[in-house]
Amino acid sequence: MNQKTTILLQEQYDNLPYPQIPIEQSPEEYYDTLFIHDLTTPYYLSQQKIIDTKDKVILDAGCGSGWTSLFLAYANPGAKIIGIDLSPKSVEVAKTRLNHHGFTNSEFYTLSIEDIDKLNYRFDYINCDEVIYLLPDAEKVLKLFQSLLNEQGIIRVNFHSYYQRFNFFRLQKLFKNMGLMDSNPDDLEVELVKETFNSLNDSVAAKQLWKNKFASMAFPPQKQKQSILVNYLLQGDKGFTIPQVFEMLKSSHLSFLSMVMWRKWNIRDLFQNPDSLPDIWELGLGEVSQEEELSLYELLNPIHRLIDFWCVNDNIQSSINPVINWDKKDWETAKISLHPRLRYKKIKEDLLKAIRTKQSFLFNRYISFPAKGNIDIESDIASCLIILWEKDSVTLEELVKRWLIIQPNDLVSLQPKAMEVAYDELINVIVRLENFLYILVEKVGE
Known part of the structure; x- marks a missing residue:
């Protein structure tokens, strides 16, 4: 970064450390934001596996006043949080914030992003939120991030949209x-x-x-x-388009993984009838790349201020098989878990209340952005799935046994329910919830 830009940005954030959030404020019930900052979310999207965040090293590049660093600490138990920022005053606020909330496994430095290699760390996760579009050479920074990323590490970064911010x-x-x-x-x-x-x-x-x-x-x-x-007065502010972002990723040996708010980038949702597009669109979307589809979205509907996404090393091989395509053998060896950001006392209490009052339970009441409309389950299914709040993981067989106790008979014929029917009913529920990452399903031994 050139010296003048560095000085101006430092002065701006020294005068007004950002964001202006009280030190004592807790992020505990910001479920959507915690879901985004939990390494579990992008890692599952990348590998279809559940990651243990203990001892992972997470960089918050451009940590500001430490509000995001606090989310990263809450969402990733046992991880080491490293925060850097140009502004000494912001860094002091960030240190105070994490200490106040009891997160001692953290380090903060007054440092330019271009100098993070001086920290002598390699990172499992790099969070660069609302920063890179202010830097003179964003591509150079992406290359630096890639050079310091562990093999299966993940980067979350965002750029101001040229079209939305024009x-x-x-x-x-x-x-x-x-x-x-x-x-x-x-x-x-x-x-x-x-x-x-x-x-x-x-x-x-x-x-x-x-x-x-x-x-x-x-x-x-x-x-x-x-x-x-x-x-109106942001120093160094710049806008980017989807093709520009993908070109920078390619030259940095990084591969696009997913938009952070992936549901809000679904081009089909822009049409009155998403299931029946005009022929030119139906045929065309079947042949375009992910980059091209996202580019079409931003040209049609440039409403997103940020092009906000996760990316990974371009040599990472991911052979994800969507659970909707799994066969019986796959399910027999599956480990089924609740997303960690749903594993809160308050959410479990609400689930128990729904069961006792025979009301449906809304997942999107807590984590809303992956869903379109309400994602709910009936109280009897909730009674079956409550075991996911009590154990780290279960097998499908365990869930089926519970389900046959809760609903042993076919509701139409009143005959004992066949095991195969119970399996199919539960698989349908799990597939639906896994689509929104409320439930995570991992093949054992892979």
Whole structure:
């Protein structure tokens, strides 16, 4: 990073360590965010296996005030958290935050991302959230990350979307030309931005964007200032497209794994009838690559501020066989587990309440982003699956035995339920829940 950019970014975040979250605030019930930061999630997507996070080494590159570092510590029990940031004040806040919450297996350094090789660590997981698009050479940073990644390690990184942020980039250029970004923007520059927009005619395009973003201005002044700084006066901000991102991954010897919010990038959901697209689309989507499909999505619907994804080393071989395609032998050797981010006391209590009151149990009440609509199970199935909250893993046979106790007879014929029928009923439930990663299924011995 060039020296001027380094100084400006450091000053900006020294003045306003980001994000502005109270030290004592706990992330314990932020289930969606914990689900994202749990290494279990991308590792299962990559290997269809469950990872033990004990002793894994996790880098939070650009840790800021340590809010994300705290999520990483909560979500990955036993892992070592390494946080780095340009801003000494942010690093101090991050240290204080993790110590306050009892996470002592962590280290924080005031360090540029380009210098992380000086730490002499190799990493199982690198989290680079809301940072890389500010750096002069994002591709160089990706190559550095790859060089410090363990063989089966995973990187989570995100870029600002060029298409979604285009109007902000245009206005950043305006304010740069006005001299508001020659040094580190502060209260004066923020007030000048507000004065500019408030003075414009309502018909001006820039005023419309301003009104959409700050329609009520009801939030506190400090949060208002923070939002102006990260949208209109953000030093080094740049946008990228899907093809640009994939080209950088290729040159960095990395392979795209998945969007973090994968359900929100489903191109079929953009059509009125997802199951019956126009012929040109139905035929075309069957022949396009993952990159091409994502590129089509961002051209049709550029609503996502971030191109937010996981990637892995390009030499990692993954032979995932979707559970919907498994045969009887596969299921006989399967180990069935609950996603760790559902293994909370409150969620189990809610499950028990649903069973006792004979109500359905909603998984997406806790972890919502992988789902489209409600993902629920009836109380009798919940009674069968509650064992997943009590044991690390079970076999399908164990679940079938429970299911035959709970529902021993066919509800139509009232005859004893055949073992094969019970197997099929449970497999259907597990396949459905595994599709959203609420339940994880691993082949034993592979």
